[in-house]
Amino acid sequence: MNIISSPKDMQSFADQARAGGRVIAFIPTMGYLHDGHLSLIREGCRHGDEVVVSIFVNPTQFAPGEDLASYPRAFERDCLLAEGAGATTIFSPAERDLYGDGYQTFVALEKLPFHLCGLSRPTFFRGVATVVSKLFNIVKPHVAVFGEKDYQQLLVIRRMVSDLNFDIRIIGGPIIREADGLAMSSRNSYLTPGERQRALCLSKALKQAEAMVRDGVSGAADLIDAARKIITAHPDAVIDYIEIFDPETIEAVQTVDGPARMALAVKIGTTRLIDNTLLLP
């Protein structure tokens, strides 16, 4: 497996792969890989001859006071895990190589970020769209895989790719969960054993909504209220949002009379967790 840190070297590698007719699949990550990432890498293997995984904790998507400094890192373990899942190349740039002196260019969307996570993290999606644009120009993939766990991010990337004419096919990979239902996340490592137990309220609230919709409940307010009750049963759980929305526009829906997405963000102690699911009436 190749490990490349220089953007120029990565571009040369991509040029050679493309000149040789090889298809490049790309999975951008912030490292500290778990089975969710590995499922995206395996999905990438189904589409590309070269499967490039980037590992970069992107500073521009963290706001002051967020967990940039403490974000978990395990580079050597990540390389082994990625290789085991089929990655052929790791791209792991230094921060100064992506954001050098005088850096000043940002990619921003005008509508999709003004919902859900974008409301409590107002510069988050600008940071994501910017670093993903940069990584696309460096890795030059034909296909890129993003997880549905970060559902709003997936929509932002799809919209950005369409709007800016990136010639890249975007594939969404399903949420991977622990045996007890908790959506996998690098940030789960922050949880104490007690918090880890209480964090199940996110997936339980979503499961309950799925069941209610199957049973014929269609009022978004009723579904959200029921989810809220599950979560507020834990005194150290603080809800950021619980929303039910159109899966393409993220506009809130009042009635689940077609496929809708339900998403929530909850702080368990000091750790902010997100999860989402498809509601199918």
Place this chain on the structure above:
Amino acid sequence: MNIISSPKDMQSFADQARAGGRVIAFIPTMGYLHDGHLSLIREGCRHGDEVVVSIFVNPTQFAPGEDLASYPRAFERDCLLAEGAGATTIFSPAERDLYGDGYQTFVALEKLPFHLCGLSRPTFFRGVATVVSKLFNIVKPHVAVFGEKDYQQLLVIRRMVSDLNFDIRIIGGPIIREADGLAMSSRNSYLTPGERQRALCLSKALKQAEAMVRDGVSGAADLIDAARKIITAHPDAVIDYIEIFDPETIEAVQTVDGPARMALAVKIGTTRLIDNTLLLP
């Protein structure tokens, strides 16, 4: 010569050219070509096997009240002129193909636009950076050529290319002037015969500053005052700005003790003209 209007077709054409080992040079224009554009196309021919000229009057770089609707157009003449200068392909997308329903993604710089033309046209460089990013992703060039006439634009593009890791070499082409000194511009076509004559005050003011610097004058305020006198001699000339600045950062300089750039924007009647020159002490 090929004429391509679909972004997807242009991308396929670029992929084929690249797969065949051909180098793509790109000259983005808003059409109504003059000798300035043709000199950029000829420069492109020195660098590329495929020389792609885009013709697209980009709505996102015009503010309400500016001359989007009246911007001069002459598509068939442009094709003949571009071909004569060596272009192999014209890319001329429809507006709806670049800015479709729900379009919402913009590329913006945080420092360079807050000078010169960016002050009186606050969304101009956002529109330029956005459309050029799109065109780069569609035309997939190895090399792109921009004129020094739009000097601030050239700096914005260079910075954006570096910041967003576009793997594209940017080449600046010199200002081409009419025999009497007027910098060529598609907007010169707006000038009445009398205005055309008075428009010479821009190049005359710059020529005088060049001469003063050669004669040992180094105070930026003195050079700007002298230029202002030439321009305000015409009652229908309204100065937007006259600035002397660092050629890389566009920060104003007080003293011309090394290479500096002098730029000005002046309204002659209803037509806003720009020009600039290098001051070499």
